[in-house]
Amino acid sequence: MNRRDFLLTGAAAGTLAVADTWTPAFARPRSKLRLGMIGTGLRGQSLMGSLLGRGDVEMVALCDIEPIMLARAVAAVEKAGQATPRTFGADGDVHAYRRLLELDNLDGVIIATPWEWHAPMAIDAMQAKVPVGCEVVAGITLQDHWDVLRTQQETGTPYMLLENVCYRRDVMAALNMARQGVFGELVHLQGGYQHDLRGVKFNSGHPDEPYGSGVEFGDKGWSEARWRTRHSIERNGDLYPSHGIGPCAHLANVNRGNRFTRINSFASKARGLHDYLVDKAGPDHPNAKLKFAHGDVVTTQIACANGETILLQLDVSLPRPYSLDFRVQGTEGLWMDVNNGVHIEGKSPPHKWDDAQEWFAKYDHPLWKKHAETAAGAGHGGMDWFVLNGFVEALKIGDPMPIDIYDAVTWSAITPLSEQSIAGGFETLDFPDFTEGKWKARKPIFALDSGY
Template identity: 75%
Template structure:
């Protein structure tokens, strides 16, 4: 059985129960990985990679020598062999030389969004399994192109969506499956995170957050590339943190699918006011930029099985961080903002209960097993789990727990939301990337594997 047949066969036998433990022979195997993008996000992922005995980081690529040197220093500090490095010459296509290495079992892509689709496509064409940071593509055509490459080559692709592994999110999944919420009716999530200090800085690599009002070529890190998306695009630019858990709760691509989408955008004021205030009211060029991204973008999705899902993108105004989850069914609901739950017949009438007791009772087996290993990992341990899942799937040659169809359905929300807003908040039909296979696909999720 070749690799592609193995993976397809594995996908066919999935069930809602936890998958078996990774075989002992596979657990002893090391995987050789390449990392494209050694910036601040790439280095967070590297912390998880270099502390694993079953991973050898054999290749790094970045066109910023400062970041490449910092990444190499991390490898050296961990006492691991020095990987080959590419991109120090500034060649934006240096990643192709990395992909030409013959010793790669997989590659992780942690670059600016516009590079995700072309890099993933070329990796899959080289038969190198892909772990891609969130945002599978920028345009809708990007998403179809990524799908075509994956189906043509049979190469595994995983979206590295870490919020699917958040502890409370996974406990709620256990509660959904236990029927505590009854039949699901409505869900909410989003990306509600004040990114003003991320989108602007002074251009100093040692002060990447909020040190000035530069962006683009004069900025550093995300200010160099991410802010431009706020200048020229208006839509739900970062959907996967919110939609990932909601999609898994509702079985999207596995007995359910998104059928329609529409989006609304508010006026854009927050980024302009921030640049004015931060620059002391000066006439700095950033204060004259007209930002297209609405401060609040609200997106609604309809599902084949009758659920509705609401997403909100809110990154340009002052606010505490929240993903705004809400899972509501015929027997009750959970909301993450106040970490509260109400279950009819169990909770006091018309009153919230603290969620912690439910989380303890329904704590997912993955967290029970790996909480100690995840301690200290990025984003409250979530980064440990998402890297662990990718590595273990590679070792076992098992289906990726957040697969190509998940990646595309979640990420395509962005270009579809842009189209909806541009066409007067029009409701659009949602494309079916599975070509009808959602009706019979088995529910293997990130949550279902023992890894």
């Protein structure tokens, strides 16, 4: 038995009497957390910035196989006035994170690496009894999701998917409206990820030019262009569903009195990335001859046990302004974010929209009222602060994770299911019940209502 397991066993038995003996946060309440970060690229550094601004978090260990990013992350920790963290991975060992997980004083770890590493890293962390805050997505294959779920169930180690859009201010106001019955009985929901990522998937390969700087990818690219572009070449499905489905699932009480039952997906032809490369580099550039499997617009439909329908769209390869295209529609009215409009029967002018901000000011979520000033300036309009705060506060006091393991695998499994549907001629599939029937008894709560 290693020291971590010994301490856990002792804590459970009530035998730890030495005041300074370390015990992980999920074994007993703590006022301060010692966290590690696996993946210190641009996303990892952004998340770390929010964590370093807290007085209850110490960043004690960092891991990345890119020395430039690792050095910048270390410098950020030192600039924040914290002790120089332990580092792993500068030698290029892709499994260096396992050495980080062997440290005997970690209260949790943030995983902000390329998608294909999320499942194996989370599994290794949970097996080491290190709580996980994992960037989206939870896994690649359907089996990945079952493996992540089983590991969490077997080890009891906390796991949270860091889906920040669930904390977007307008999304939470709409949730508050729905909870108070303003929309009536919910009937239909929409969301998605509609964001021009052409300049993200290709760049010059220079560390200080990650966006819109060129047409390279893979080994010649940098940051997301190094790994994310390959998924567009090889895969066809909704590869990034959680920004849209997370808020919709909370609104529909999925996994808490409701569940997804059926799913199908459709993909358009692929033209956007090819045309972008031709325009930027000319038809003779080697990358202009690439064949992309991923359709430019992927549309996914989901049916729920309680009768709601959900529509998701992924649109990241064509020129367009950013939008998550939320729609919350019930028997008494609806909100649509694309036109910033709310219409409530009997309260809005007939057949006309109200400015959504008038309603959101009235129904602003209590969490935003409480923390808006603290979250100001954090990534993605404050959403990053909120999602990390949920992880940190739940871990400190031993509460369930705000976005728990069932949420994580259910939302993320849309990706492999959509791939299967498209490959099968847009067939409709049964949606797995990851709760294995527990959804019927779980209460329709949303952990954001907890007060932190």
